[in-house]
Amino acid sequence: MSASSPHRRLAGLNPADLMATATSQGDSDEAPPELAGIEIQHLIGRGGMGAVYLGKQLSLDREVAVKIVAKAGDELFLERLEREARTMAKLRHSNLVTVHHFERLPDGSAAIIMEHVQGGTLRDRMALHPQGLPLEDVLRWTREIAAALAAAHRSGVVHRDLKPENVLLDGHGSALVTDFGLAVPTDRSSTRLTLTGTAVGTVDYMAPEAFHSADPDVRADVFSLGVMMYEMLTGRIPRGSFDGPRRQRPEVPRELDEVVMRALRPAPEERFAGMDELLAAIDRAVLRKGGRRWFLGAAGVAAAALGIGLWKKRKPAVEDATSLAEVSSLSPKEWRPLLSSTDLSRRVISGRWTREGGAVVTDDSVCVLTLRDEVPAAYRLRVVFTRLSGDYCAGVFFRVNGQVTSVDIDGWDKDLAGVQTIDGLSLEQQEHPFTFALEDGRRYELKIEVKPEAVRIWINGRELGTVPIAGRQLGVVFPWRWDPAQRPAALAIGSYQSPMRFESVEWWPLDP
Incomplete structure (x- = not known):
C-alpha cells in the first residue's frame, strides 16, 4: 500500500502470459512441474517470467492455466507476487480473469493457477x-x-x-x-x-x-x-x-x-x-444518436430499435387501490426462489450488486444480474423491488420464443411500461404502451406471465395489460450494456442508473 495513494501497486504478476496469446508457442525440453491436485497437460507458451501450461484441476474437473514464474532469487519479489495474487483473487467480475491459487515451489519458483480462457487476445x-x-x-x-x-x-x-x-x-x-x-x-x-x-x-x-x-x-x-x-x-x-x-x-x-x-x-x-x-x-x-443504428451489429438490430430515449421520470406515481399483500389470480400455491441462490460474483453483467440480508441492492450505474440460463416455453415471474432513489427504470429480462426481451417499468421519458422492443419499435413508438411511474421508497410487486402467444403484466395486483408476441421480433435496448446474443441467459433483472433494492425474485413453470 503506497503512502501517497489508496491504490495498491501491483508488480510481478502477468496473467496475460497465462493465456499464451502473446507468447511464443512450442515444445520445451524442461519437464513440466508437479503440483498437487493439478494434472499438467502441455506447454502453452513461454515468456520472460517463465512458462505457461494447460492443466486440469482434478478436484473440480476443470481446465486451468498454470503459470510457473521463474526462480527470482528475491524473497521480497516472491512476497509481493503472492500479495498481488491474493489481491487479484479477491476481484470478482465477469470481465476479469480469475486467480484460483498461488503456491511457492521448493526450487524457489512460484506457481499461479488461473482461469483458462480459450480464445485469442x-x-x-x-x-x-x-x-x-x-x-x-x-x-x-x-x-x-x-x-x-x-x-x-x-x-x-x-x-x-x-x-x-x-x-x-x-x-x-x-x-x-x-x-x-x-x-x-x-x-x-x-x-x-x-x-x-x-x-x-x-x-x-x-x-x-x-x-x-x-x-x-x-x-x-x-x-x-x-x-x-x-x-x-x-x-x-x-x-x-x-x-x-x-x-x-x-x-x-x-x-x-x-x-x-x-x-x-x-x-x-x-x-x-x-x-x-x-x-x-x-x-x-x-x-x-437517436434512431440511427451505427452502434449495432446484425445480431442486435432488432434488439436496439429506433428512437432510443432517456429513461426518466418526472410525473407523480400512479396510485393503486390494490395492496401488495392482496393475492391476485396469477398467484400459484408455491413460487420457486431465484435470487437467494444467485452467485453475485459470477452472475453480474454490469453495475455493482451487494447483498443486504436476503435482498440485493444496486448502485446508480446500469446494473444487470442474470438469474437463469434456461426456461420452459411458458412460466410466471414475481419480482418484489423498491427504487431507493433516482428517476430511471427497473427492468426484468426474460426469454420467450427463443428471444430475450424485457419489461421496463417507468421509462422512456414518459413513464412508459411494457415490453422494450417489438418488431424494431421501442416503447415510445408502439401503439399502446402502458403508463406506470415509480415512487421512490415504495415497495412494488411485479408479476409477469410469459407464454409463446402473449405476455401479461401486473403491478401490485393491478393488471397493466397483455402484449401479443406470437410471430413478432423482440429485443433488448443497447444502453443496458447487455447483448443476450453474446452473453446468453434466460432470466435477469436490472436497474437503470437508479439504486434499487430487489427483495425477491421467484418463478413458476407452467404446463405446456
Whole structure:
C-alpha cells in the first residue's frame, strides 16, 4: 500500500502470459512441474517470467492455466507476487480473469493457477481489421473492459498496463481483462519501464503523468483505454499530434469521437474521473444518436430499435387501490426462489450488486444480474423491488420464443411500461404502451406471465395489460450494456442508473 495513494501497486504478476496469446508457442525440453491436485497437460507458451501450461484441476474437473514464474532469487519479489495474487483473487467480475491459487515451489519458483480462457487476445482480433474494428464491437468491448476496471478500481487496484494484449476474448466473444503484473518484460518487442520506484507500463498506452509518477490514479487507466478505443476504431495508435478518429474514419459518430478525445486529454483532471463516468458518456453518446443504428451489429438490430430515449421520470406515481399483500389470480400455491441462490460474483453483467440480508441492492450505474440460463416455453415471474432513489427504470429480462426481451417499468421519458422492443419499435413508438411511474421508497410487486402467444403484466395486483408476441421480433435496448446474443441467459433483472433494492425474485413453470 503506497503512502501517497489508496491504490495498491501491483508488480510481478502477468496473467496475460497465462493465456499464451502473446507468447511464443512450442515444445520445451524442461519437464513440466508437479503440483498437487493439478494434472499438467502441455506447454502453452513461454515468456520472460517463465512458462505457461494447460492443466486440469482434478478436484473440480476443470481446465486451468498454470503459470510457473521463474526462480527470482528475491524473497521480497516472491512476497509481493503472492500479495498481488491474493489481491487479484479477491476481484470478482465477469470481465476479469480469475486467480484460483498461488503456491511457492521448493526450487524457489512460484506457481499461479488461473482461469483458462480459450480464445485469442483483443490484439489478435484487431490484426484481422487493420483499418478498424466494427463499431458495435468497439462499443461492446470498451464497455466490458471499462466495467471490469471499474470493479478493480473500487477495490483499490489500478491496472497501469492496459493494452490489447492484456484483454482476452472468450468463446462467447466477451472481453476479459488480465495482466495486473508490471514486473519485468515478457515480450522483448514491447517497450516497458519497470524499474522499482519509476514509471511502469507499455509506452504507447501510458498516460503522460505515468512517466514521472510511480503511483498514478484511475485516470491513467482511462487514458490507456482511450488509446485502445482510438486504435480499435482506426487501426492506429495516437502518437504526437493527432486528429480525432472521425477524421480517419468518417463513419465514426461525432459523439463517440468526442468521448475518445476527452479520454486522451494530457491533463488527468480534464479526462473522465473514472470508468463509470466514461461508461455514462458512452451511453449519452449512443442516446444522442437517436434512431440511427451505427452502434449495432446484425445480431442486435432488432434488439436496439429506433428512437432510443432517456429513461426518466418526472410525473407523480400512479396510485393503486390494490395492496401488495392482496393475492391476485396469477398467484400459484408455491413460487420457486431465484435470487437467494444467485452467485453475485459470477452472475453480474454490469453495475455493482451487494447483498443486504436476503435482498440485493444496486448502485446508480446500469446494473444487470442474470438469474437463469434456461426456461420452459411458458412460466410466471414475481419480482418484489423498491427504487431507493433516482428517476430511471427497473427492468426484468426474460426469454420467450427463443428471444430475450424485457419489461421496463417507468421509462422512456414518459413513464412508459411494457415490453422494450417489438418488431424494431421501442416503447415510445408502439401503439399502446402502458403508463406506470415509480415512487421512490415504495415497495412494488411485479408479476409477469410469459407464454409463446402473449405476455401479461401486473403491478401490485393491478393488471397493466397483455402484449401479443406470437410471430413478432423482440429485443433488448443497447444502453443496458447487455447483448443476450453474446452473453446468453434466460432470466435477469436490472436497474437503470437508479439504486434499487430487489427483495425477491421467484418463478413458476407452467404446463405446456
